[in-house]
Amino acid sequence: MAQGRRYWLMKSEPRVFSIEDLARSPKQTTCWDGVRNYQARNFMRAMAAGDRVLFYHSNAEPPAVVGVAEVVRTTYPDATQFDKTSHHYDPGSVPSAPRWDMVDIQYRQTFKTSLSLDRLRQESKLKGMVLLQKGSRLSVQPVTEAEWAVVLKLAGAK
DNA sequence: GCCAACGTTGGC
DNA sequence: GCCAACGTTGGC
Numbered sequence: 001m002a003q004g005r006r007y008w009l010m011k012s013e014p015r016v017f018s019i020e021d022l023a024r025s026p027k028q029t030t031c032w033d034g035v036r037n038y039q040a041r042n043f044m045r046a047m048a049a050g051d052r053v054l055f056y057h058s059n060a061e062p063p064a065v066v067g068v069a070e071v072v073r074t075t076y077p078d079a080t081q082f083d084k085t086s087h088h089y090d091p092g093s094v095p096s097a098p099r100w101d102m103v104d105i106q107y108r109q110t111f112k113t114s115l116s117l118d119r120l121r122q123e124s125k126l127k128g129m130v131l132l133q134k135g136s137r138l139s140v141q142p143v144t145e146a147e148w149a150v151v152l153k154l155a156g157a158k
Numbered sequence: 159g160c161c162a163a164c165g166t167t168g169g170c
Numbered sequence: 171g172c173c174a175a176c177g178t179t180g181g182c
Contacts, residue, residue: 011168037166037177059168117169135175137167 007143008047009054009065009131010105019055019067019110028107032140033078034088036100040140044103047071053105054143054151056131062116065151073104111155125150 010032012018022030035041051071057064077098080088093099120126130141143151152158 013168039177063169137176139167 004145006046006048006051007054007145007148008043008051008071009056009141009143010069011056011058011139013059014057015059018057019069019107022055022069022105022107023110025107029072029104031073031078031102031104033080033102035078035102035140036088036090037139040138041101043138043140043142044101045075047074047103049074052108052148054148057114058139062118064114064116065111065120065155066114067110068108068152068157069105070108071103072106075101075103078102109157111157113155115151115154119154120151123150123154 014020017030022028032044035044049071053069053071054065055067055069057066077095078088078100080086081090081093081098081100082095083089088100090099117132120129121132126132126147129143129147130136130138
């Protein structure tokens with residue numbers, strides 16, 4: 001395989017949608033709707049099927065990377081942007097030129113031990129992670145191959 | 159195009 | 171619940 005797989009991190013509040021919810025979803029797959037940040041959207045547009053995703057629980061106790069998912073469908077329009085009843089409705093977006101996209105991701109594994117923010121911060125090799133940068137709020141962000149390897153090793157996972 | 163006001167994110 | 175950091179909006 002000449003094309004290298006890419007790695008990402010996606011945040012979700014477990015009270016809204018947790019990795020357990022993903023594992024219980026039909027086909028263990030969900031569409032990642034509701035992203036309303038251009039940078040995050042652009043990262044989703046760069047995703048390819050087979051890319052790996054760290055699943056992160058934000059607003060959790062503790063906030064932590066809890067497992068792995070995989071991109072199984074590349075970007076397509078997020079239907080909630082046109083749905084007036086949706087919390088994610090965007091009156092400025094028109095169907096002929098959808099502003100917001102989503103991807104589908106499928107469950108892969110839950111770490112036996114989740115990796116809290118604190119734990120990740122202790123790892124000098126991870127100090128460049130987007131997640132750990134001051135003020136970082138991006139809900140979809142890139143992870144380098146080296147960071148990916150360190151995180152999976154810390155989790156005792158493959 | 160500047161920038162103040164406002165809304166959101168997310169750790170604490 | 172607080173609030174720092176950040177993104178977006180809109181008046182000018």
